[in-house]
Amino acid sequence: MQTGKIGVTSENLFPVIKKFLYSDHDIFLREIVSNAVDATQKLKTLASKGEYSGDLSGAKVVVKLDKDAKTITVSDKGIGMTAEEVEKYINQIAFSGANEFLDKYKEDAHAIIGHFGLGFYSSFMVSEKVDVITKSYKDGAKAVKWSCTGSPEYTLEEVEKDGVGTDIVMHISEEEKGFLDDQKISEILNKYCKFLPIPVVFGKKKDWKDGQQVDTEEDNQVNDTTPAWTKAPADLKDEDYKNFYRQLYPFGEEPLFNIHLNVDYPFNLTGILYFPKIKSNFEVQKNKIQLYCNQVFVTDSVEGIVPEFLTLLHGVIDSPDIPLNVSRSYLQSDSNVKKISSHINKKVADRLHQLFKDNREDFEKKWDDLKIFIEYGMLTEEKFHDRAMNFFLLKNAENKYFTWEEYEKLVKENQTDKDNNTIYLYTTNVTEQYTFVEEAKNKGYDVLVLDDVLTPHLINKFEQQYTDKRFVRVDSDVVEHLIRKEDSAKEELSWEQKQELSPIFQAVCPEATDYSFIVDFKDLGESGSPMVITRNEFMRRMKDMSAMQGGM
Ligand code: ADP
Numbered sequence: 001m002q003t004g005k006i007g008v009t010s011e012n013l014f015p016v017i018k019k020f021l022y023s024d025h026d027i028f029l030r031e032i033v034s035n036a037v038d039a040t041q042k043l044k045t046l047a048s049k050g051e052y053s054g055d056l057s058g059a060k061v062v063v064k065l066d067k068d069a070k071t072i073t074v075s076d077k078g079i080g081m082t083a084e085e086v087e088k089y090i091n092q093i094a095f096s097g098a099n100e101f102l103d104k105y106k107e108d109a110h111a112i113i114g115h116f117g118l119g120f121y122s123s124f125m126v127s128e129k130v131d132v133i134t135k136s137y138k139d140g141a142k143a144v145k146w147s148c149t150g151s152p153e154y155t156l157e158e159v160e161k162d163g164v165g166t167d168i169v170m171h172i173s174e175e176e177k178g179f180l181d182d183q184k185i186s187e188i189l190n191k192y193c194k195f196l197p198i199p200v201v202f203g204k205k206k207d208w209k210d211g212q213q214v215d216t217e218e219d220n221q222v223n224d225t226t227p228a229w230t231k232a233p234a235d236l237k238d239e240d241y242k243n244f245y246r247q248l249y250p251f252g253e254e255p256l257f258n259i260h261l262n263v264d265y266p267f268n269l270t271g272i273l274y275f276p277k278i279k280s281n282f283e284v285q286k287n288k289i290q291l292y293c294n295q296v297f298v299t300d301s302v303e304g305i306v307p308e309f310l311t312l313l314h315g316v317i318d319s320p321d322i323p324l325n326v327s328r329s330y331l332q333s334d335s336n337v338k339k340i341s342s343h344i345n346k347k348v349a350d351r352l353h354q355l356f357k358d359n360r361e362d363f364e365k366k367w368d369d370l371k372i373f374i375e376y377g378m379l380t381e382e383k384f385h386d387r388a389m390n391f392f393l394l395k396n397a398e399n400k401y402f403t404w405e406e407y408e409k410l411v412k413e414n415q416t417d418k419d420n421n422t423i424y425l426y427t428t429n430v431t432e433q434y435t436f437v438e439e440a441k442n443k444g445y446d447v448l449v450l451d452d453v454l455t456p457h458l459i460n461k462f463e464q465q466y467t468d469k470r471f472v473r474v475d476s477d478v479v480e481h482l483i484r485k486e487d488s489a490k491e492e493l494s495w496e497q498k499q500e501l502s503p504i505f506q507a508v509c510p511e512a513t514d515y516s517f518i519v520d521f522k523d524l525g526e527s528g529s530p531m532v533i534t535r536n537e538f539m540r541r542m543k544d545m546s547a548m549q550g551g552m
C-alpha cells in the first residue's frame, strides 16, 4: 500500500470546506453523479471512435444507499482511472478547485452564497471517509483503491474489481447522517440530476402489494436522458412542449406558448422558455427558469443571468458556457453570461416577431396575455424595445389590433393638436370612461385601450422617444381641441358665455370643482352632449403616478 499527502498548501482544508459549504451540502451528490456521467460519456465517445470495444449499451450510473454501513455509493462503468490518473486527477487537479475556492473565500466571505461546486472534493462535506475504487478502460490496467479520511493524507492500493469503471464510496459522517435516507436522496437526485444524459438509477421501482410498498424488478431511473430542450424543434409537437412543462412544474398551470432556443454560434445555448398565463395584473406563478450546464442543474435563481423581464418566464436554459463551479455573484459578472443574456434577449424578440409574421391572428389572440411581458421587456431593455416595435400591438376600443406603424397612419391626419403633434387618445378603463370614449368616437377619433399597470410608464417612454406624439386620455381637456383635417369654421361659445355658464355646471357637478377637472363646452351645432367635464392630462397623470407609489 502506498500512502501520500495531497498537494495542498493549507494544512487542513476539510474543516473549512465543511463549514462554508454547509448551507449547500446537497450538491455533493450532483458533483459525484455528474462525474460518473462524464466518465461514462467519455468511454462512449472512445467506443464510437473504435478505441474501446466493451459493451456500453446498458451503461448507467447507480446510486446506492446502505444504511447499515452508513455509505452512499455512486458507481459507473465509465473510463475509470489508472493509479497515475488517480494521482493526477484526484490528488492534484481536483484539489486545485478547492484551493481556488479557498482563495475566493479569503477575499470575500459574502461571495460564498449560492452554488459552488468543488467537484469531487465536495464529497467531504458529508463524509468522514471517501473511497475511490476504480479500474481504467486501458489494456492491462489494474484496479486501485484510493482512500482518504478528510485529512491531507491518503492511501492508494491495488485491489480486485470486476469490470471497468469507478465506485465512489462515501462514508457519511455522524453529523450528516440525515443523508442516509431514501427520501432525501431521491429529492436531491430529482433536483439536480433529473435531466442528466446517462441513466441514473436509485433503487427499484416501487409497487403496491397488499397495502404495502414493495420493490419491483425494474430499476428506478431518476432521470429523463433526452429532455425536450435537447431535441430538434422540428421533432416536437405542441403536446410535447406541454408535457415537458409538466415535467418541470408538476403543479403548474398550462403555459400560453413557448420559445425553443437553439443557438450554436457564437456560443452553445439550448432551452425552452414558456410564457405563463398571468392571473391578474402582474401576478405570475412563481415557477422559475432553471439553468443547466450540459443537463446538470445549476440554479433556479437566475436574476442577473437572464434579462430581468425574462425572470417572469418559466422553462429551462442550458449552456456549457455557463460556468458551473462558481458563485452567483461571479456568474453575474461573467462576460460569457452577459453575452448569453443579450443573446437570449435577441432570440426571444426574434421568435415573437416570427410568431407575429407567421400567424398574426393567433398572435393577436394571445396579445392580451403576452403584452405585460413585452411591455416589461420594452421598459427594461432598450434593445428589446427596438426589436419589439416590430410586433408591439396597440388595441383600440373596437378590439382591433394595430402595429405602431399602422396606428400612426390611422390617426396621423385626423388627430393633431395645434402644435402639430399627433394625438393618441386612450382609455384606461372602457367602462368607467364609456361616455368619453363614445364622444371621441362620435367625433371620428380612434381610442386606444391602455389599461394595465405598465401603461403609464410605457406612455412616458413613447413620448420621450417620439416627440411628435402625445398620449392623451379620453377624458382629458385636449380632446375638445384637436384639429381635424376636415375642420370647418367652428362656432364656439365666446369667452364671456363660458364664464357665465361655468359656475352653473360646477354647482351641479361637484367633481368639476376638483383642480384637475375642467368644464368644457363643445362646439355649437355638434351632436352629442353639449358640455363635458374633462381633466387636465398632466395633472391627472401626476395624480395617478403618486397614487401608484402609494401616496395621495
Ligand atoms: P471536474 O469534474 O470539473 O473535472 P472534479 O473535481 O469533479 O472536477 O473531478 C476531478 C477529476 O477526477 C475529473 O476531471 C476526472 O478526471 C476524475 N474523476 C472524478 N470522478 C471520476 C469518475 N467517476 N470516473 C473517472 N474519472 C473521474
Ligand code: MG
Pocket (backbone or CB within 6 Å): 031, 034, 035, 119, 120
Ligand atoms: Mg466534476
